[in-house]
Amino acid sequence: MNDTTELIQALAQQVVTVVKQSLSQVAEPQVTTNLAWIETALRDMLRQVGAEALGHWLSSAQPTPEAERPCACGGTLRYQRSRPATVLSVFGRVTYARAYYAGCACGQGHAPLDEQFGVQPGQVSAGLSELLALAGVELAFEHSQRWLKGFLLFDVSENTIRQETQTVGQTQVVHETRLREQSQDPTWLQAHLRTPEPIPTRLYGSLDAAKVRIEPRKKAEKQAETEAWRDVKVGCWYEAEPVPVRQQSVRQRTVSERGQVSQRATHIRYYCDLVEAKTFGELMWATGCAAQADLTRELVFVCDGAAWIWNLVTTHYPQAVQIVDWYHAADRLHRIAHAAFPQDDSRTRWLNRATTDLWEGRVADVIQACTELGTSCPEAQDATTYFTNNRARMRYDDYRQAGYVIGSGTVESSCKQIVTQRLQCSGAQWIVSGAVDTAKARAAWLSAEWTPVCTRWADLPLAI
Ligand SMILES: [Zn+2]
Numbered sequence: 001m002n003d004t005t006e007l008i009q010a011l012a013q014q015v016v017t018v019v020k021q022s023l024s025q026v027a028e029p030q031v032t033t034n035l036a037w038i039e040t041a042l043r044d045m046l047r048q049v050g051a052e053a054l055g056h057w058l059s060s061a062q063p064t065p066e067a068e069r070p071c072a073c074g075g076t077l078r079y080q081r082s083r084p085a086t087v088l089s090v091f092g093r094v095t096y097a098r099a100y101y102a103g104c105a106c107g108q109g110h111a112p113l114d115e116q117f118g119v120q121p122g123q124v125s126a127g128l129s130e131l132l133a134l135a136g137v138e139l140a141f142e143h144s145q146r147w148l149k150g151f152l153l154f155d156v157s158e159n160t161i162r163q164e165t166q167t168v169g170q171t172q173v174v175h176e177t178r179l180r181e182q183s184q185d186p187t188w189l190q191a192h193l194r195t196p197e198p199i200p201t202r203l204y205g206s207l208d209a210a211k212v213r214i215e216p217r218k219k220a221e222k223q224a225e226t227e228a229w230r231d232v233k234v235g236c237w238y239e240a241e242p243v244p245v246r247q248q249s250v251r252q253r254t255v256s257e258r259g260q261v262s263q264r265a266t267h268i269r270y271y272c273d274l275v276e277a278k279t280f281g282e283l284m285w286a287t288g289c290a291a292q293a294d295l296t297r298e299l300v301f302v303c304d305g306a307a308w309i310w311n312l313v314t315t316h317y318p319q320a321v322q323i324v325d326w327y328h329a330a331d332r333l334h335r336i337a338h339a340a341f342p343q344d345d346s347r348t349r350w351l352n353r354a355t356t357d358l359w360e361g362r363v364a365d366v367i368q369a370c371t372e373l374g375t376s377c378p379e380a381q382d383a384t385t386y387f388t389n390n391r392a393r394m395r396y397d398d399y400r401q402a403g404y405v406i407g408s409g410t411v412e413s414s415c416k417q418i419v420t421q422r423l424q425c426s427g428a429q430w431i432v433s434g435a436v437d438t439a440k441a442r443a444a445w446l447s448a449e450w451t452p453v454c455t456r457w458a459d460l461p462l463a464i
Pocket of ligand 1: 072073074104105
């Protein structure tokens with residue numbers, strides 16, 4: 001790799017020299033003063049240089065062809081001729097020549113150079129694929145096309161962007177399948193107990209879900225219903241660290257003033273899927289093994305109160321501390337106060353009292369306060385059930401003392417970022433596999449898992 005870097009640097013020097021010479025020979029440059037135009041024109045020039053260089057690079061890597069070579073089927077391939085091929089690269093279309101073998105009884109042809117570089121003629125190169133997917137996880141496919149042209153200076157079809165983005169998601173599926181298999185393999189689990197990797201002393205987990213609009217695929221389904229909303233479940237693993245005072249947000253400062261250390265999530269890893277809770281639980285266990293959730297000294301789940309979430313947590317991580325997200329619980333009190341009290345004064349008094357009780361761990365008093373509002377207030381009745389069912393997960397005084405994060409802002413914002421921002425673009429309608437692959441690609445991007453995923457893809461060009 002070092003030789004290659006040096007060679008490319010030497011090339012850059014030579015190109016710079018040629019450019020300098022050429023420009024100095026122009027006696028009186030008829031300059032356009034439109035700098036943006038010049039920048040774009042120069043960028044396009046460099047793109048053409050890149051396309052030439054890459055084509056040449058590939059062609060010159062071709063060793064002298066052998067007369068025959070073994071075929072994958074066990075038969076024999078014979079050298080035919082040097083045959084041109086084209087790939088779409090970050091520089092646009094690149095054509096190169098490589099030795100082509102055919103003539104085996106199985107009818108398959110073969111170009112070893114393509115395999116060596118992981119390229120498929122007519123397809124997108126690894127470098128471009130990564131950029132297309134990067135646009136595709138951030139923007140609706142039809143918008144990313146125009147956006148990409150601004151950077152790349154050539155057109156890529158909406159379908160190609162979709163395909164490359166979803167390929168990243170499919171690579172993630174392959175990876176998750178491997179994690180799932182190892183997390184159910186007793187031998188692997190035994191070895192995992194002695195992992196040399198660092199184990200976080202305290203790890204957090206969160207789960208949430210958000211809706212995505214799915215287009216029914218079969219004709220019969222289409223007649224029965226025009227669209228259906230399905231839940232994309234999102235989970236994440238993270239650690240936490242104190243936020244330095246001068247970096248604190250207004251919300252964090254309010255928390256600090258209440259005597260609580262403001263914390264922020266670090267090492268966040270997201271995973272998601274559009275499956276039933278039980279299957280999602282397997283993914284949670286598999287990704288949890290990879291995050292050492294099963295080995296950490298303290299595992300803490302901070303979530304909203306949905307029953308499926310706590311069921312999964314209890315099934316897979318019975319030792320974990322379960323915390324209902326503070327902001328959800330406090331918001332419940334807010335809504336009751338607004339529903340039950342028309343007067344500002346009495347509303348504020350009730351709300352302050354109940355919020356303080358909740359903050360200081362007196363859940364019984366909160367339940368009592370809700371019960372007292374009685375039958376006249378349906379919100380209060382619902383909340384009585386909610387606080388009663390979750391009282392063991394609302395010991396906020398203990399949690400604060402232990403220094404736990406008590407707000408699940410991290411995973412909620414991830415749900416918004418993965419599902420709401422990308423999959424709920426106005427008018428967006430998905431087929432299940434498209435939604436899942438795009439969501440998984442986006443989760444990888446937001447988890448700083450992007451480079452490993454793209455590397456895995458480059459390593460597996462024929463697997464997908
Ligand atoms: Zn063959």
